[in-house]
Each structure stands twice: as structure tokens, then as C-alpha cells.
């Protein structure tokens with residue numbers, strides 16, 4: 140098991156096939172999927188395929204979504220991480236996008252912000268990028284609050300496959316200098 144980063148409360152490590160049941164618990168929950176295509180998973184097979192894709196991304200890009208584990212309980216509580224886009228999106232090419240997703244029972248504890256802080260530290264230190272981006276449904280208030288706490292700035296609403304989607308960016312200089320409220 141590859142541990143990548145630790146925070147006071149969390150371990151961030153690569154996703155494993157043994158995370159299947161926890162991922163299924165999270166991704167079969169309609170509330171978790173409300174603002175992300177609104178299409179919760181129906182079978183564990185779908186989850187196995189997702190893990191396979193993410194493991195491929197670790198190999199190809201050296202980075203992808205990471206499992207977040209609560210140190211107190213050793214439970215897989217969600218994931219957070221940087222996905223590399225090699226296809227253009229909203230006129231951007233070859234960029235990293237921050238994403239996060241947690242089991243509903245672990246919302247409201249600061250875990251998305253904590254884990255993303257560690258990931259952004261890691262990303263700006265290791266990935267040779269001067270900006271990291273994020274996208275979210277405009278109605279996803281919880282997600283937008285996390286992005287704002289991290290220091291992301293709203294740029295515009297764009298059309299993502301027919302769905303209005305908010306585009307955010309975080310400059311490396313902002314991350315290093317502004318000391319966001321984290």
C-alpha cells in the first residue's frame with residue numbers, strides 16, 4: 140500500500156481493489172451523486188472498473204485521485220486528488236483538476252479541505268505547474284465552499300457536455316503567498 144501524504148487526522152494513499160466496498164457505499168448514495176451527473180453506481184463491477192482506470196492514471200500521470208483514510212478509525216472515508224486532463228476542456232490543455240468526494244456520513248468534518256490542502260501542497264511542489272483548476276456544478280454549494288477556503292477563484296461558467304459548469308483556478312503564487320484560510 141503506497142502512502143503518499145499524511146496530515147494530522149488523515150492518511151492519503153493510492154486506491155486499492157480492497158477499497159471496493161467503501162467506494163460502493165459512497166458512490167451508490169444518490170446524495171453523493173446529486174451534483175455529479177446524478178447517476179449513482181448500481182453494481183460493484185462499475186467500481187472495479189473505476190479502480191482499474193485510476194490505477195492506470197497513477198502509472199501514466201504519476202497522480203490521480205487518492206484514497207483518504209481516517210487515522211482514528213482506519214476507515215476509507217472518501218477520495219481527493221488531482222486528475223490530469225490530456226484532452227482539452229474549456230480551452231485548457233494538459234492540466235490538473237482538483238476533485239474530492241466523501242461518504243455522506245463524513246461531510247461537515249473538514250476532511251475535504253484538510254485532504255485537499257495536503258494534495259495542493261504536494262501538487263505545487265512536485266508537478267511543475269503554475270495553476271491547478273477545479274470544476275463544479277454551480278449549485279454544489281458544499282464543493283464551492285471548499286474551493287473558496289482553499290483559495291480557488293471563480294473564472295466563468297462554461298458548457299460541459301450540455302451542463303452549465305463553474306470553472307475555478309488556483310495560482311501557485313496565490314497558494315504560496317496568500318495563505319488561504321485553511
Ligand SMILES: CC(C)(COP(=O)(O)OP(=O)(O)OC[C@H]1O[C@@H](n2cnc3c(N)ncnc32)[C@H](O)[C@@H]1OP(=O)(O)O)[C@@H](O)C(=O)NCCC(=O)NCCS
Pocket residue numbers: 170171172174175238239240241242245246247248249250251252253274275276279281282284285
Ligand atoms: C463536496 C464535499 C467533499 C464537501 O465536503 P465537506 O465536508 O462539506 O467539506 P469540508 O471538509 O471543507 O468540511 C467543511 C465543514 O466541516 C466543518 N468542520 C467541522 N470540523 C472541522 C475541522 N476540524 N476542520 C475544518 N472544518 C471542520 C466546517 O465548519 C464546515 O462546515 P460548513 O460547511 O457548515 O461551514 C462533500 O459535500 C461531498 O463529498 N459531496 C459529494 C461529492 C461532490 O459533490 N464532490 C464535488 C464535485 S465537484
